[in-house]
Amino acid sequence: MNGLVSVIVPVYNAEKYLNKCIESIETQSYRNLEIVLINDCSTDNSGKICEELAGKDDRIIYICNDNNLGVQRTRNKAIEICSGEFIAFVDSDDFIHELFIERLLNALVDQGADISLCHERAFQDGCNEDEINLNIDPNGKTHVENHNDYIEHFMDEFTGPIGWSCNKLFKASIIKKHRYKQFIYEDIVFNAEVSHDINKAVWLDDRSYAYRLRDGSITSRGKKDISNEAAESYIYTLKVLENSDKDYNDRLRLYTLVKIANLCAQSKKQYGNESVCKIRKTYNETFDRLIKQIKKECNVNLVKVFLARYCFGVYYLLANK
Numbered sequence: 001m002n003g004l005v006s007v008i009v010p011v012y013n014a015e016k017y018l019n020k021c022i023e024s025i026e027t028q029s030y031r032n033l034e035i036v037l038i039n040d041c042s043t044d045n046s047g048k049i050c051e052e053l054a055g056k057d058d059r060i061i062y063i064c065n066d067n068n069l070g071v072q073r074t075r076n077k078a079i080e081i082c083s084g085e086f087i088a089f090v091d092s093d094d095f096i097h098e099l100f101i102e103r104l105l106n107a108l109v110d111q112g113a114d115i116s117l118c119h120e121r122a123f124q125d126g127c128n129e130d131e132i133n134l135n136i137d138p139n140g141k142t143h144v145e146n147h148n149d150y151i152e153h154f155m156d157e158f159t160g161p162i163g164w165s166c167n168k169l170f171k172a173s174i175i176k177k178h179r180y181k182q183f184i185y186e187d188i189v190f191n192a193e194v195s196h197d198i199n200k201a202v203w204l205d206d207r208s209y210a211y212r213l214r215d216g217s218i219t220s221r222g223k224k225d226i227s228n229e230a231a232e233s234y235i236y237t238l239k240v241l242e243n244s245d246k247d248y249n250d251r252l253r254l255y256t257l258v259k260i261a262n263l264c265a266q267s268k269k270q271y272g273n274e275s276v277c278k279i280r281k282t283y284n285e286t287f288d289r290l291i292k293q294i295k296k297e298c299n300v301n302l303v304k305v306f307l308a309r310y311c312f313g314v315y316y317l318l319a320n321k
Contacts, residue, residue: 001109005101006034006084006172010074014092015045017212020129022053022060024095030102035060036078041068046092072180075165079175087175089165090209093125097134097208104169104204111144113200116169119161119207125214132210140205150201151248154192154241155255163188167209174198184226185233192240227267227279231260235286246295253290254301260286261308265319284309 007025011018025035037050037060047064054062063081065074075089086105090096100118108116123132153162161167165187174197183189238256242249260283268276287309296302307315 001105002032003085003105004032004034004083005030005086005088005105005169006036006078006082007088007090007101008036008038008075008078008082009090009092010038010040010071010078011042011046011050011092012040012068012071012074013042013044013046015042015049017093018046018049018053021090021092021095024098025090026057026059027098028096028101029099030105033059033101034082034084036082037062038074038078039064040070040074041065070182072182072186076179079179082172085172087170087172088168091166091211093212093214094166095210097136097206097210099136099206100208101169103136103206103208107142107202107204108169108171111142111200111202113144113202114171114174114198115194116202116204117161118167118204118209120164120167120209120211121207122211122213125212129210133207134210135207137205143203143205145201145203147195147199148245148248150198151195151241151243154188154195154237155252159188163191164211165190166211170194181236183233183236184229185237189233189237189240192237195241225267225271225275227263227271227275228282231263231279231282231286234259235282250294253294254299254305257283257287257290257305257308258301261305261315262319264308264312265316268316269320280312 009021022035025033035057037054039047039050039062041064050062054060065077069077079087086108088101088104104116104118107113121132121134123129153159156162163185174194177197178190178193180186180190234256238252241252264276264279264283267279287305304315307318
């Protein structure tokens with residue numbers, strides 16, 4: 001397989017990390033790459049570093065936005081201009097294993113899939129990066145899923161792997177139908193919309209993407225209260241994923257209510273009464289609308305959402321226990 005892979009890297013104030021990030025892309029075992037660096041009006045030396053890197057590698061396309069657009073519109077701009085048959089995303093403060101592209105591409109092509117996925121290795125900024133264990137498992141299982149299997153992951157206890165953009169390789173023909181929307185959790189909304197066009201997905205056991213945890217990153221919200229905006233992301237994702245399967249819809253509705261209920265509990269603990277009043281209003285309105293549609297078979301999630309609606313004090317104590 002020698003198809004062109006476009007690797008999209010949105011850049012904002014990442015001067016400390018850019019060289020390592022781009023070096024990990026440039027040294028990929030799979031060489032047929034188009035590396036799209038889009039500088040979203042950084043105020044540090046990120047632009048200068050991008051220019052220097054582009055001058056040394058003709059596979060790099062460097063663009064600087066005229067205005068600060070945010071990560072959503074910056075990625076959209078890159079999607080519009082990239083020309084690869086396949087598309088991957090890498091954040092400018094992260095890095096990837098040298099076999100990241102090769103392994104994902106081979107799996108996608110061999111299985112005739114629309115998307116391939118790996119797992120990540122999260123690490124705290126400031127740790128010894130040489131000790132980060134990115135691992136390729138050549139003997140690991142390849143997990144092939146149809147559309148219905150794939151969308152089940154949007155109800156996983158930890159939705160990171162399905163909701164992130166950066167642990168995946170997409171067919172460009174699918175990605176170019178979609179754009180990131182202005183949600184605080186833009187990744188999960190985007191991937192939910194893309195899922196409509198995914199008939200076959202393949203997962204690898206590899207942990208080949210290193211994901212940096214830091215305040216002030218392009219995806220970090222820092223200490224800002226995003227509770228209500230996060231709830232809106234989940235509500236929109238529910239709307240996107242609802243389909244003709246009543247059982248799936250009921251489980252997804254309950255899952256969404258539990259996620260928002262957890263946001264209520266977190267909001268009260270972290271931000272106080274003013275914040276929790278706002279997010280609880282969103283929760284109560286969503287509960288009142290959705291509960292009429294859910295088949296009322298008693299289960300743990302149903303108990304949780306009723307407690308969060310009518311006995312929030314009890315729910316808060318249980319959620320923080």
